[in-house]
Amino acid sequence: MYWLLLGFGVLTGVTTVLFGFGGGFIVVPLLYTLLLALHGTQSEIGQAAMHIAVATSTCVMIFGTALATRRHLIAGTLRWDLIRPFLIYIAIGAVIGATAALNLNATWLRWAFIIYLILTILDSLFRPGFLHESQNNIRPMPPLQLASLGITIGGFAALLGVGGSVMTVPLMRRRGASMTSATAMANPLSLPMAISGTLTYMLLASRDAVSLGAWHIGYVDLAACLILVVGSWVGIRVAARWIGRIPDRIHAKIYIFLLCLVLGVMIVV
Template identity: 60%
Template structure:
């Protein structure tokens, strides 16, 4: 079992480095499957397996984003005047998202995750620059 976790952790790291996303796409299904396998689908943990998997992935993302933000802050590369107006909207979105997740069954959360996964993959595949080069009229942000 530990070798499977090690392998999946490696895949999550590689996909994150290569594509800029991927950790949660590997970790959430892995944790879900692992929790169901170990505890059974009818146990309390089995019934909450999707909630636990998504919450674990979210906690890791919050930690990583906080660490990254702190490091950028120390390098003075965060434009706080652009970030501050968004803080309230982010907080409201987080509270609404958490309330929605708690009110939904694990099956709904699982299908929402599958839908999100599909949309993200389609976006990455269809957006210029991921599978094919963007046209010459596309400029980096801030270049006018």
């Protein structure tokens, strides 16, 4: 199990730095499947497998997005003037989303994850802007739109443990960003969600007297989190050399392809 987690942690780091996602879309289905295989569906951990996967994924994202943000900062691909206004609203939305997730049945949470993926893929394929070559002329948003989108992004991301990239990358693409810029901005925008969401999963689960044994704080599996973070660090270091080198339209197509792969995994498991 541990070597598998380490390997997928590396993959998480690669997709985090190059595509703005990886924590949730890789960790959630992987950890969900492993927990069911190791503990069975009738055990306490098995029954909470989806919540553990989502909470642990959210915790892993704190480290992955922070490391990826640093790499993009070094590469000069971040637009702080566009990122900064989003941060507080995403953090607020994350608290709402994590609270909602703890009150949902695990099966419903899994299907919410699947439906969210399907809608994102269809939106990216058929709504104008995502697959077109971009000149990176990003159009800013008015304050009210910033607030509503930020809370929505933070809420859905924490609810499903996927980070905000699956919403922010298509959003920034439609507003004129290149894939390099869109994925670069997805990482710092996911950081407040990851911090707020993780604390909420820990505190609310503790309040509800959820006890899953050693190496758990609330629903967060600390052992799995540590291994995934180490792997993620390796993946980010390896992939950092490719920042800004992938052609824009190819970058966008690979992003959609990866979403389709994760969708297939979640439907099968």
